[in-house]
Ligand SMILES: O=P(O)(O)OC[C@H]1O[C@H](OP(=O)(O)OP(=O)(O)O)[C@H](O)[C@@H]1O
Ligand SMILES: O=c1[nH]c(=O)c2nc[nH]c2[nH]1
């Protein structure tokens with residue numbers, strides 16, 4: 001990927017709150033299925049905002065840092081997703097989203113970020129990101145010392 005889009009915790013929180021607002025009224029939902037691990041972060045914010053306490057996971061992995069491999073489903077919440085919000089942090093190529101859609105055809109599937117190749121696979125998302133851009137999520141970063149420009 002040629003570009004980077006750095007996400008701070010503050011911005012992530014703000015976007016996840018915006019996504020929650022669009023899912024009102026909360027009474028229509030039985031709970032949330034988080035696509036672990038990335039989806040755990042927005043799921044926590046959404047659960048708080050919508051007053052939902054039934055949280056399930058579907059544990060699916062495909063990337064070794066930025067290299068995509070085969071989809072590996074380690075655990076899945078039961079059912080067809082009826083009455084549930086399925087949330088992931090982002091949709092990129094759409095491979096994960098396609099698998100999720102098949103598993104939970106009746107759920108409302110949302111993400112915080114979406115790149116063009118996968119955007120049409122989700123019911124809603126907050127931020128458009130170009131396809132050539134890697135999203136650096138706040139949980140993958142840390143605060144570090146930056147030497148002053150004039151240091152020898
Ligand atoms: O649209 P795609 O190209 O499938 O990519 C999107 C998926 O990739 C990342 O998860 P990853 O598989 O890296 O696992 P993680 O959530 O545990 O970090 C991200 O959290 C999405 O789930
Ligand atoms: O942190 C991440 N940033 C991305 O842009 C991405 N695409 C797939 N998986 C991803 N993980």
Ligand SMILES: [Mg+2]
Nearest residue numbers: 036037038039
């Ligand atoms: Mg993920």
